[in-house]
Amino acid sequence: MINKIKHSLLLGISSVFILFNLACSSDDNETKTDPIDEVKTKLELTVDKNTGKVGTSFEFTVKANGAIVEGVKIELIGKYPLEKNTWVALEEGEFLFKATKVGFEESNIIKINIKNPSLFTYDGKEYTLNSLRFNFKTPYAYGPYIYDIYNMILKSEDNKNTIEIQVAFLREDNNVIINPFAHQVEFAKWAEATFILNGQKLNEVINMESKTFINIKKLDAFDDLGDYKYLSPVTEIDFLFQFESGKELKGEYFGKASLDFVRE
Incomplete structure (x- = not known):
């Protein structure tokens, strides 16, 4: 009887040991398995x-x-x-x-x-431009319409290259001054345009029968900087001036444009 009891106890202990060992083996296997890094x-x-x-x-x-x-x-x-x-x-x-x-x-x-690609060509040479300024000059009445005249000044950083011409902008309301806006310029003082190349004034006369034009393709709204000074962040202008000599000055401007009402 005692031997039977001992035999049963041994069987029970062995079973528990086997189960415990299997469980531990399972845990060990999981622990020893290295995780695979996620490939992104x-x-x-x-x-x-x-x-x-x-x-x-x-x-x-x-x-x-x-x-x-x-x-x-x-x-x-x-x-x-x-x-x-x-x-x-x-x-x-x-x-x-x-x-x-x-x-x-x-x-x-x-x-x-x-990069700044703003430049113009004349007689086979290139000249850079870095700034554009609109300076208000005066209103101008033409029949029932009123135009605001601005001096449009394009310059290089060193001020050696300059294109200066007065251009007109038609008012929407005859009682309110209008800021420059994008359009094909129809009225300008072509004969009074000034061109300075490398510090030297260009002695050319615009051919009034030519295809001369100024096209303000893009002119974003002006931000108020205070003291009656304004700034447009993005401006795009194409221009062509054909002269009586047969030569032409052609270029484009991309960049900011300032606006002021300073009397000069």
């Missing part, structure tokens, strides 16, 4: 162009393994995220962009250079 797919950021001028629009695309990825955050590094997949350059400089999304590896960095 890298985002691929591309842009339709890498250079431009102030006012240029850039379109970004984000892919992963060749497929378009939606809901991605594209960031102008160190400044702000883009609202959509487009960005418009408002100033010159070098700008860096990247794309991020949860579950993906951060994208490559895209570099965009914005």
